[in-house]
Amino acid sequence: MNPATDQTLITATLQTIRPLDEVAMQAARDRQNRLTKPAGSLGRLEDLSIQLAGIYADPLPVIRDKVIITMAGDHGVVASGVSAFPQEVTPQMVLNFLHGGAAINVLARHIGARITVIDMGVAADLDPHPDLVIAKIAHGTANLTEGPAMTPDQARAAIATGIRIVNQQIELGLDIVGTGEMGIGNTTPSAAIAAVFTGVEPGNIVGRGTGVDDAGYQRKINAVRTALTVNRPDRQHGLDVLAKVGGFEIGGLAGVILGAAARRKPVMVDGFISTAAAMVAAAIEPGVKPYLIAAHKSQEYGHALMLDWLGLHPLIDLDMRLGEGTGAAIGISLAEAACKVLAEMATFDEAGVSDKGAE
C-alpha cells in the first residue's frame, strides 16, 4: 500500500471523467428514427443505444469484449451475527468461481463474457490461480459496529486497486464492464452506505441478504444503526463513508466504476452491493453517473431507494438477489443487443419501406 501513489491515481482518474458526447448521442437518436420500425417502438433498447453512443463518443458503438469483474472480501461485522451463511463460504465461493460452477460463470458463458475474480480482502489466504488476482487490502474489514471498517489509507488503496484492475482489463480490450461481488456479510455495509447517502432509517433499507432469520435480521438492522452512531460517516465525503462503513470489495468496485468512466467505458451495475459501490463512486465524483446502467432491480429490500438516489432506472426485474454480477450479465446482453439494433437494422430508405409520412 502506497497512500501517496494511490491518491495520485485517484485524483488523475477523477480529473479525466467527462460528460457524455452529445454529438454521438444525437447521431444515434437520428438514426434510431430512420430505422425500419415505428419511432420509439424498441423502447429502452433505443435509449440504451443512445446512452452507449454518448459513453463511447461513437454514433455506432460496438460491444465485443464483455468483462465481469467479481471482487471478493470479508467483513468483520459477521461477528455480530448478521449473515445466514458462515464466513468460510467467501473463499469457498471464490474457488467455485475459479472452477466455473457458480451462477455468474454460467451466465457469463451464456452471454459470451469473460470473468475476472479479485481477492480484495478475503479473510483466508487463497492459493494462486491463473484466473485469480490477489490484491488483498487486509484479511477482512474490522467490525463496523465497533469502529471504522477500514483506515482511510485502506479505503484509498481499495479504490486505487479497482482503478488499476479496470485499466488492465481495458488494455486487454474491455468494451463494457459488469460489476460483481462475493462476501459473506456484505449486504450489511452496503445497507449502511445506502442509509448514509439516502438518509433513510436503517430499518427501511436493510434486507435479509442471503436469507437471515428474524433474529438475525433484527441484529443486522441494529448493526447498521450502531455503525452509523459509532462512526458518524460524512455523507459529503464518499471516501469517509467507504472507510467507516464499507468493505474492500465495495471500495474496489467503486474504483472500477471511476476508472471505467474515466476511460469512457459503460458500467453495468449489478444489485444491492454493486449499487452501494456506485453510490460511493458517485459521491466521490457525480460525473460517473451517466456511465452507469442499472442492470436490474434486486429483490433485496432497499435497492430501489438506492437506484432512485443515483437516478437510475433498472432494465429488468426478475426477482433476483444473488449478486456475483448475475444481474449485470443479463444487462450486458441487453446493452450488446441495443448496439446491434442501432448498427445492423436497415433504415426505411435502405429497405425500401414506406415511412409513416407515406400514408
Added chain:
Amino acid sequence: MNPATDQTLITATLQTIRPLDEVAMQAARDRQNRLTKPAGSLGRLEDLSIQLAGIYADPLPVIRDKVIITMAGDHGVVASGVSAFPQEVTPQMVLNFLHGGAAINVLARHIGARITVIDMGVAADLDPHPDLVIAKIAHGTANLTEGPAMTPDQARAAIATGIRIVNQQIELGLDIVGTGEMGIGNTTPSAAIAAVFTGVEPGNIVGRGTGVDDAGYQRKINAVRTALTVNRPDRQHGLDVLAKVGGFEIGGLAGVILGAAARRKPVMVDGFISTAAAMVAAAIEPGVKPYLIAAHKSQEYGHALMLDWLGLHPLIDLDMRLGEGTGAAIGISLAEAACKVLAEMATFDEAGVSDKGAE
C-alpha cells in the same frame, strides 16, 4: 384449403395436449435448492427452469434450437383508417425480414435463433424466397367492421397451417418457439379479440399500435366497437372469435401455440398481437396455458389485461411495442439461461461450499 383435413388435424392436436410433468418439475425444484446460491436467489430464472422441466418432461432440459416463427397477414379494416402506416408496408417488411434488416433479424442473430417467415395472408403476391413459406389463406381479411374477418373454414385453415408449420420446425429440431408477426392494422383485430375475451370495453383496451394520431385512434376504437356489434363473436368459442374479428397471422400463431404444446415445446409469447393469438389458443384449449411464457409487457395499451386473463406474468418490461417477435427473442435468451443455470451450476456438495445449515 381442405376443411375436413384441417379439422381432423386440429382435433388430433388438441387431444394430444397434456399437463406439465410434475415429476420432472419436482426434480428441477430439488436441484435448484442444492445449487451453490441461496435458495430462490435467482428468482424467476429458477421458476422458469422448473416450468421448462415440466414442459419437456425432463429434469435437466437443454435448449439448443431456437426458432422465431414470424407470420404476416393483412387486414381489411385498414380501409377504416386505423393505422399510421400504409398497407404496402406489410410486404415491404416481409422483404426486410428476408434480407435480414429488421429488428427481429438483429435480435434473433443476437440470441442465436433461426427465423422462419410465413405469408399467412398478405394482400400482395410475394415472390418465392428460400426463407419464406407462402401459406396464404387469402389476400388479406375482410373488413371486420362490416362482417366477419374470415369464414369459419378460413379460420380452421389458419390454425391448421400454424400447426403444420410448427410441426415441420419441430422435425427440424425446434426446442423453443417464439411467436412473431407483421401486419399493418393487426393491433385492431387483436384489440377486438382482447375485448371479447376479457369483456373490457374497447376504449379501455385499444392502443395506438404503430403510432396512430388522435383522430385515427378514435376511428380504431370505433372500429373495434362496431366489429363486436356487427359480428357478436361468441367468447366461449375461440374459433368463432378468430373468424369474426381475427386475422390470418393471428390464427396461424394460435395454431403454432396449439401445435407446440401438443409436442411439449415451450412457446415464448411476444407482445400484443401474439398474446391475442394465445388467447384464441387458450379459448380453444385451456391446456395450452402451462406451455406459454410471456416474454414481455408491451407498451401497447391493454396488453397487461390480456396477460392477466391468461394468467401470465411477463419476464421483462423494456417499453417495447414493435412485435415481429422482438420481445420473444429476449425472452428466449432468458429461458436458455434458466436451463443452463439448472444444468451447469455446481451443487453445494460438488463445490465443497458450506450450506446455510452449516452456520
